Amino acid sequence: MDYRDCAEQILKEVGGSENITDLVHCMTRLRFTLKDDNLANDKKIKAIKGVIDVVRSSVQYQIIIGSDIDKCYKEIMNIANLSSAKPDPQAASDEKRKHTVAGVFNKVIDVIAGSIIPFQMPLMAAGMIKLLVTILGFLGVYTETNMTCRILSIIGDTCFYFFPILVAYGAAKKFNCNPFMAVCLAAVLIHPDLVLLLADKETVTFLGIGVTSATYSTSVIPAILSTWGLSYIERLVDRSIPVWAKSIFKPMIVLLIAAPITLIVLAPAGIIIGQGLQSLINIAMTKAGWLTMGLFAGFLPFIVMTGMHHVFTPGALAAFANGSGDNLLFPALLAFNLAMGSACMAINFTTKDKEMKSVASASGITALFGAVTEPALYGVVLPLKKPLIATCIGSGVAGLFIGLMHVKSFVFSGPSLVSIIQFISPKGGANFIYAVIAAGIAMVVSFTVTYILTRKGEDKALTKIPIKNEAETRQDEKAVYMHR
Incomplete structure (x- = not known):
């Protein structure tokens, strides 16, 4: 595949580099923030070789590429010189006018996703290192006197401990504020001296105002809220002081205002919101965990399509950090990923269309072994x-x-047949065995139902008409004309 050609065509059909205010990517999608979404041509973009599908939301224009996303992303960044792209003030102003419930909800999802997606790779790396330490413990290698294993444990914990800093950097891009100021502000929350101060039984105050005692390491929402507050404070200070004083006094004034507001109001509010969401999940899982999980996993294909699954990521990350294990999102993703991959493998047996066989088998393998479901889904x-x-x-x-x-997951990793070891509990037990059984159920049921529903090879729904670009279409039309 010619990634440069693909990038050039995508860039042209989204309205050119001048229409792009921001571009990031996750594991399979290019996520554009466009000044004018109407300039993007969905039909032509879908016809580009290498593009799987297009997804529009109120805040992002997403182009699904698949596992080759990184190469395509780099080509677009190089061609369009987007490394220094800044969000368009007018676009931001237009976005603020979207005060509908759906608009606000989509914005919240976009902020959470945009703050976490950019550093999924180090999260997965840290999670797998923690799993390695767990396996070494089962083998009797890990001991308190084994310095190598202890250092490995520290490496695995670091990403989770400093999570607020990583989140703040991602959130700064969403809120269009200085990312290094956002990182500095988040670092205040996990400063060792502040941690000891807030852990003290004595009341902590700032200018006579009480500071809530809380632990912010591994947290997500406090860092997002603090960065959101910083974005307004930066603009307020920028408008309030003279030009000659900005380079000298602006950073200091911003931090002096933002840090106390974060410690007294925003960060504690983030903890309350996070605990509230987790409490609701815990209540649902306690009252009818089997039904909650069954419904959640069953509807997960539609939840993933809307991006709403990112709402559950902060709770899962907190569970990974404290060692309790995630009992909702990642176990449900195990069922979803393997069911999706198995459905594709069944299509490979029932369809007579050669191109669909190729697409289905490749997509099925990617979902089953790579936990990447977009090619299969779309x-x-x-x-x-x-x-x-x-x-x-x-x-x-x-x-x-x-x-x-x-069943619980203990590592941040896309659940698949390869990474199913993420369900090994540090405390031992049958959790891993149950996860393997669940994986078998998802694959067998999905494969069987798909086979039954599509076993008649003549079913027209099994014939996927390849989308062609304009040049190929013109050649076909010419061939038909010459034949006539």
């Missing part, structure tokens, strides 16, 4: 519809079992 399951029904059934049934057995 390239096979969603267009054919019947496999989507089978995926929901397979994922839902596996989710019911997961809820009944209280």
Whole structure:
């Protein structure tokens, strides 16, 4: 695949570099913030070789590429010189006018996703290192006197401990404020002296105002709120002081205002919001965990399509950091990913269309072994519809079992057949065995239902018409004309 050609075509069809205010990418998607979404041509972008699909939201224009996302992203950044791209003030102003409930909800999801997605790779690396330490413990290698293992444990914990700093950097790009000021502000929350001060039984005050005692390491929402507050404070200070004083006094004034507000109001509010969301999840899982998990896993294909699954990421990260294990998002993703991959593998057996066989098998392998489901979801399951029904059934049934057995994930990693070891509990037990059984249920049920629904190879829904670009279309039209 010619990544440069793909990048050039994408850049042209989204309205050119001048229409881009920001561009980031996750594991499979290019996430554009465009000045004018209407300039992006969905039909032509979908026809570009290498593009799987296009997803529009109120805050982002997303182009699904797949596992080759990094190469395509780098080519676009190089061609358009976007390394110094800044959000457009007018676009930001227009966005602020979207005060509908749906608009606000989409914005919240976008901020949470945009703050976490950029550093998924170090999170996965840290999670797998923590898992390695756990396995070494089972083997009897890890001991308090083994310095190598202890250092490995520290390496694995570091990313989670300094999580507020990473979140603040990602959030700064979403709120269009200085990322290094955001990082500095987040670092205040986990400064060793402040941690000791807030851990003291004595009341801590600043200018006579009480400072809430809390622990902010591994937290997500406090860092997002502090960066959000910083973005307004920066603009307020910038408008309030003369030009000659900005380079000298502006940073100091901003931090002097932002830090106390963060410590007294925003960070504690973030802790309350995070604990509130987790409490709701815990109540649902306690009252009817099997039903909650079954419904969540069954509807996860639609939740992933909207990006709403990112709302549950902060709770999962907190669970990983404190060692309790995530009992919702990642176990449900195990059921979803494997059900999706198995549905694609079933299509590979039932369809007679050679191109669909190729797409289905490749997408199935990617979902089953790489935990990347976008190619399967948008390239096979969603267009054919019947496999989507089978995926929901397979994922839902596996989710019911997961809820009944209280299966937990202990590592931040996309659940797949390769990374299923993330369900090994540091305390031992049958959690891993239950996860393997759940994986088997998801695959068998999804494959079987898909096969039954699509076993008649003549079903028209199994024929996927390849999308061609304009040049290919003109050649085909010319060939038909010459034949006539």
